[in-house]
Amino acid sequence: MTPSFEDGRARTRPAVLDDVAALAGVSAMTVSRALNTPDRVRPETRARVLAAVSELGYRPNSAARQLVTGRSRVLGVVSFDTTLYGPASTLYAIEQAARQNDYVVNIASLGVLNRRSIGEGVDRLRAQSVDGIIIVAPHESAAEGLCHLSPDLPVVAVDAGEDIPVPVVMVDQRGGAVRATRHLLSLGHETVWHLSGPANWIDARGRVEGWRSVLEAEGRPVPEVPVGDWSAHSGYQLGKRLAIDPSVTAIFVANDQMTLGVLRALREAGRRVPEDISVVGFDDVPEAAYFWPPLTTVRQNFGEVGRHAFQLLQGRIEGASGGGPRIVEPELVVRESTGPVRH
Secondary structure (H helix, E strand, O other), X not given: XXXXXXXXXXXXXXXXXXXXXXXXXXXXXXHHHHHHOHHHOOHHHHHHHHHHHHHHOOOOOHHHHXXXXXXXXXXXXXXXOOOOHHHHHHHHHHHHHHHHOOOEEEEEEEOOOOHHHHHHHHHHHHOOOOOEEEEEOOXXXXXXXXXOOOOOOOEEEEOOOOOOOOOEEEEOHHHHHHHHHHHHHHOOOOOOEEEEOOOOEHHHHHHHHHHHHHHHHOOOOOOOOOEOOOOHHHXXXXXXXXXXXXXOOEEEEOOHHHHHHHHXXXXXXXXXXXXXXXXXXXXXXXXHHHOOOOOEEEEOOHHHHHHHHHHHHHHHHOOOOOOOOEEEOOEEEOOOOOOOOOO
C-alpha cells in the first residue's frame, strides 16, 4: 500500500502504475512494456521495474493489461468427473503449470462428455474472455465434440485419443499396460487376467489393448475381460469371482482404486498376495505404497501432462501450429504385491 496525503492526514491506497514508474525512475509506458512485452525493454530496466512492483505490492489491472496485449492471461479447462484420481491429478497439474507462468485457470466441470456438453462448456469459458482452452476428454464420446469447435479458438486436448483435429497430450496407456503384463509374465505366470475400466473410456481401452497385445505376441491364453467402473466396490465384486478360480495366479487391474477392492476379495478368500496371486494396479495413487502388501503399479506422470498441455496451448495462443501428439511415458513401480509363481 502506498501513502497518500490529503487534508494533512495520511491514508493508504493500492499502488498504481505511476507509483511504480516513479520508484523505478522510468515512464509509465516503460512500466507497461516491462510487464506486458518484456522483450521490448532492456533487462536492467525491467529488473528495476520488477523490484519496484515487489516493493510496492503492485497488482496489474487485468482489464487494462488485456487492452494493451489483447490477452487476458486466463486459461479455460473443460474437465469431467474430477472426483476420480486421474482427471483430478491432470487438472491440478494444469493449474500448477499455468500458475507458474502467471496465468489464471477457470474451470468448466461437466457431468457428461459429448458434443453438446463440450460445446456448452467452451461457450461458458469463452464468455469469460479466456485466451485458450484445455479439454480433458477421456471419453470416446468426446471425440465428436472436439471435431466441431470453432477454429478461431486455441484448444488443446488431454487423453482424447489421437484421431482428433486439435493438438493432444496423452499418457501412453497401452505402453503402461505392456510393462505391467510383461512384468507378470517375467515372474513365470502362464497368463495374466485383466480387470478393465469402463469400455467407453479411452484410457481403459488402451490398457486392454496393451495387455492383450503382449499375451497374443507370447502365445499365451487370453482370458475374458471383466469390466468395472473404476471404483473399489467394482474391483471387490470382480475380484471375488477370480479369487475362487485356482488357475488365476496373476491379475493386472485397470486402476489402483479397483485394485484395493481386489486385494480385499483375495484376502477374504484366503488367497495370499503375492504368494498365491500377483497383483498389479495402474496410476500409483499416493496410498499405493501403503496398501497391504505395498502395490506394484504403473505410475502416470501427471505433472508432465500438465506442463505439456500448457506449453502446447501457449504455443497455439502465440500462433504456433499444433504438431503431432505429445506422449508421456508411464513408469512401472515394482513393490511387494508381485512375486514369482509358485507351482
